[in-house]
Amino acid sequence: xxxxxxxxxxxxxxxxxxxxxxxxxxxxxxxxxxxxxxxxxxxxxxxxxxxxxxxxxxxxxxxxxxxxxxxxxxxxxxxxxxxxxxxxxxxxxxxxxxxxxxxxxxxxxxxxxxxxxxxxxxxxxxxxxxxxxxxxxxxxxxxxxxxxxxxxxxxxxxxxxxxxxxxxxxxxxxxxxxxxxxxxxxxxxxxxxxxxxxxxxxxxxxxxxx
Amino acid sequence: xxxxxxxxxxxxxxxxxxxxxxxxxxxxxxxxxxxxxxxxxxxxxxxxxxxxxxxxxxxxxxxxxxxxxxxxxxxxxxxxxxxxxxxxxxxxxxxxxxxxxxxxxxxxxxxxxxxxxxxxxxxxxxxxxxxxxxxxxxxxxxxxxxxxxxxxxxxxxxxxxxxxxxxxxxxxxxxxxx
Numbered sequence: 001x002x003x004x005x006x007x008x009x010x011x012x013x014x015x016x017x018x019x020x021x022x023x024x025x026x027x028x029x030x031x032x033x034x035x036x037x038x039x040x041x042x043x044x045x046x047x048x049x050x051x052x053x054x055x056x057x058x059x060x061x062x063x064x065x066x067x068x069x070x071x072x073x074x075x076x077x078x079x080x081x082x083x084x085x086x087x088x089x090x091x092x093x094x095x096x097x098x099x100x101x102x103x104x105x106x107x108x109x110x111x112x113x114x115x116x117x118x119x120x121x122x123x124x125x126x127x128x129x130x131x132x133x134x135x136x137x138x139x140x141x142x143x144x145x146x147x148x149x150x151x152x153x154x155x156x157x158x159x160x161x162x163x164x165x166x167x168x169x170x171x172x173x174x175x176x177x178x179x180x181x182x183x184x185x186x187x188x189x190x191x192x193x194x195x196x197x198x199x200x201x202x203x204x205x206x207x208x209x210x
Numbered sequence: 211x212x213x214x215x216x217x218x219x220x221x222x223x224x225x226x227x228x229x230x231x232x233x234x235x236x237x238x239x240x241x242x243x244x245x246x247x248x249x250x251x252x253x254x255x256x257x258x259x260x261x262x263x264x265x266x267x268x269x270x271x272x273x274x275x276x277x278x279x280x281x282x283x284x285x286x287x288x289x290x291x292x293x294x295x296x297x298x299x300x301x302x303x304x305x306x307x308x309x310x311x312x313x314x315x316x317x318x319x320x321x322x323x324x325x326x327x328x329x330x331x332x333x334x335x336x337x338x339x340x341x342x343x344x345x346x347x348x349x350x351x352x353x354x355x356x357x358x359x360x361x362x363x364x365x366x367x368x369x370x371x372x373x374x375x376x377x378x379x380x381x382x383x384x385x386x387x388x
Contacts, residue, residue: 012277033265049253057245115352127362140343
């Protein structure tokens with residue numbers, strides 16, 4: 001899926017660019033974005049180190065275990081395949097809380113850490129698990145309560161009361177997050193997306209995608 | 211009231227988290243500096259690991275947008291989307307939001323500037339911006355970081371949520387500001 005989409009974006013982009021006589025700009029933007037991507041990632045190194053460092057302290061001191069225990073009922077409902085005391089739960093809780101508070105910079109490191117932990121539970125390393133999909137569905141539907149940069153743009157454009165968009169934004173983002181969870185949980189049951197469990201040699205259970 | 215509380219909370223969250231976590235570590239007799247170092251080392255490798263998917267995604271989306279292919283896609287689907295009583299001006303947001311955060315922010319800024327920050331169109335775009343996230347980018351980076359190649363239902367679930375979120379943003383904005 002991602003292969004087709006990625007290739008289509010690039011190939012269609014260059015073809016359209018050639019037809020409209022825009023090829024120079026398209027090429028320049030490819031180069032520019034490649035450079036920008038690395039700059040973005042490099043800029044992330046410091047922030048990642050800071051937050052994962054802080055998180056490690058929270059983990060070693062048992063703080064994350066405590067918070068996880070508190071949120072256990074919800075987390076088990078959302079991620080039934082992840083053991084309640086697994087580090088993945090803690091990282092996911094940190095990620096979702098950071099997102100809710102609008103701390104995008106802190107949310108990404110926690111999110112990537114969560115994926116790493118979820119991957120440890122994954123028996124088929126190239127295939128997404130139900131927990132990963134549910135977790136990313138929550139992430140892609142945005143759970144930010146205060147859209148800070150949007151408020152800043154509104155206010156610089158001269159809005160008298162830019163925070164008035166907060167109410168409707170919370171309503172809309174709640175609808176999208178609930179939809180995301182329902183969609184992830186429903187789609188995972190479809191035969192098309194089933195991970196078939198087959199008994200491998202020596203009684204070892206192996207999974208394969210239908 | 212709620213907004214003020216949230217704003218204060220956002221501002222205090224980072225200092226509180228850092229100080230609170232370190233203090234708690236000290237109380238529990240943890241070697242906080244060594245723990246931090248261990249975690250920080252992890253952070254650096256993770257940041258490096260996501261570079262390939264960063265480059266792949268940003269280049270593809272940049273090429274698609276710059277070439278004008280994005281505009282064509284939007285024009286092609288606009289009539290269909292207008293059937294849902296969505297104003298034509300905000301239709302580009304529906305396509306751009308899942309693909310590119312900066313692109314969607316650009317469209318939103320333009321709508322706010324041209325229609326005014328107090329117009330229904332401007333406010334609708336603002337609510338749409340906050341109702342969803344850049345699905346393609348998040349999936350590529352997060353799955354890329356652990357070398358997952360088969361996304362299964364992740365993209366479908368993400369895009370369904372985007373569509374429902376963005377369309378309901380239009381209706382919700384109309385109820386609040388219409």
